[in-house]
Amino acid sequence: MTTSGATSPDATISDGTISDGTTAPRTLAFTKGHGTHNDFVLVDDRDGVLDLGPAAVRALADRRGGIGADGVIRLAPSAALPEGRALLESEPAARWFMDYRNGDGSVAEMCGNGVRVFAAFAESLGLADLGAGELVLGTRAGVRRVRKEPDGWYAVDMGRWTFPGGDAAVAAGLDASVQVRGWTGARPALSVDLGNPHTVVALGTDDELDALDLTVAPDVRPVPPHGTNVELVVPLGESVDEHGTSVGRVRMRVHERGVGETRSCGTGACAAALAVRAWAGGGAPDVWFVEVPGGTVRVTALADGHVELAGPAELVFAGTFPLVDGSR
Numbered sequence: 001m002t003t004s005g006a007t008s009p010d011a012t013i014s015d016g017t018i019s020d021g022t023t024a025p026r027t028l029a030f031t032k033g034h035g036t037h038n039d040f041v042l043v044d045d046r047d048g049v050l051d052l053g054p055a056a057v058r059a060l061a062d063r064r065g066g067i068g069a070d071g072v073i074r075l076a077p078s079a080a081l082p083e084g085r086a087l088l089e090s091e092p093a094a095r096w097f098m099d100y101r102n103g104d105g106s107v108a109e110m111c112g113n114g115v116r117v118f119a120a121f122a123e124s125l126g127l128a129d130l131g132a133g134e135l136v137l138g139t140r141a142g143v144r145r146v147r148k149e150p151d152g153w154y155a156v157d158m159g160r161w162t163f164p165g166g167d168a169a170v171a172a173g174l175d176a177s178v179q180v181r182g183w184t185g186a187r188p189a190l191s192v193d194l195g196n197p198h199t200v201v202a203l204g205t206d207d208e209l210d211a212l213d214l215t216v217a218p219d220v221r222p223v224p225p226h227g228t229n230v231e232l233v234v235p236l237g238e239s240v241d242e243h244g245t246s247v248g249r250v251r252m253r254v255h256e257r258g259v260g261e262t263r264s265c266g267t268g269a270c271a272a273a274l275a276v277r278a279w280a281g282g283g284a285p286d287v288w289f290v291e292v293p294g295g296t297v298r299v300t301a302l303a304d305g306h307v308e309l310a311g312p313a314e315l316v317f318a319g320t321f322p323l324v325d326g327s328r
């Protein structure tokens with residue numbers, strides 16, 4: 001890794017191969033950021049010229065041979081991607097697009113912690129002024145709106161969410177089962193769609209949560225057609241805050257599709273809070289604090305059927321990374 005330099009604007013990186021007709025090494029300028037320790041490599045592609053293939057993403061995300069991250073985020077003009085161009089037709093303000101890849105190189109529709117870190121990155125590049133108003137951005141799960149709170153947290157309208165199993169699943173409290181390595185049997189679970197897929201399992205105690213072996217992916221049945229993120233949660237109860245608002249608390253660990261266990265997952269926190277709220281029944285709070293190994297985020301079920309995710313976003317360092325022709 002070096003500390004200066006930038007990718008040639010006419011270089012295209014696909015599967016780690018630079019396809020501009022030369023064999024010379026190229027370097028990719030990046031910024032490293034995280035939201036409650038869900039960490040990302042961020043790439044400024046405001047010219048829309050980079051094509052980050054799976055091998056290049058894996059090289060960047062590699063914790064030993066690369067920079068290390070749970071995911072890679074490319075900031076690109078919405079106009080440069082088919083999914084972005086479709087969004088621009090109804091939301092012309094969504095000028096910038098979050099092109100999100102999991103650490104294994106797979107494409108994901110959405111990343112809640114990533115959206116907040118994307119907003120901080122756009123601010124650092126002078127592409128957004130969250131002191132003056134909201135940032136509207138494109139994602140594969142649709143348009144997202146980010147505002148900044150007085151304490152510096154970023155609050156994201158995460159759009160509409162659903163229980164894919166419908167009313168029957170909500171009434172039964174389950175529509176799937178999950179087997180974690182070491183368990184004697186599978187446990188009931190509830191599927192939640194936040195634009196990306198989630199499966200939430202309730203546990204009884206903190207000790208059970210702490211003892212989980214998430215070094216291998218939990219086995220989910222029925223097998224989700226596009227895979228799933230799995231959230232293991234312990235409801236911690238409800239209370240009334242200093243403003244008289246009823247709030248709930250949840251502890252969560254997560255196994256992310258395309259990554260493994262991570263220290264936080266924003267869409268996963270939303271799924272966890274919405275599942276626990278449904279299990280609690282009518283009168284349950286709309287506001288939930290979700291405690292993850294990397295910190296705490298706030299999830300609010302909004303009256304319009306959307307859900308809001310709020311939490312911190314940090315940019316920690318920047319540099320350049322060599323992507324050598326054919327070597328990654």
Ligand SMILES: N[C@@H](CCC[C@H](N)C(=O)O)C(=O)O
Pocket residue numbers: 038071102107108109110111112113114196197229256257258259264265266267268
């Ligand atoms: N960590 C993200 C979710 C990233 C995508 C996920 N692994 C998937 O494949 O759906 C978040 O904060 O939401």
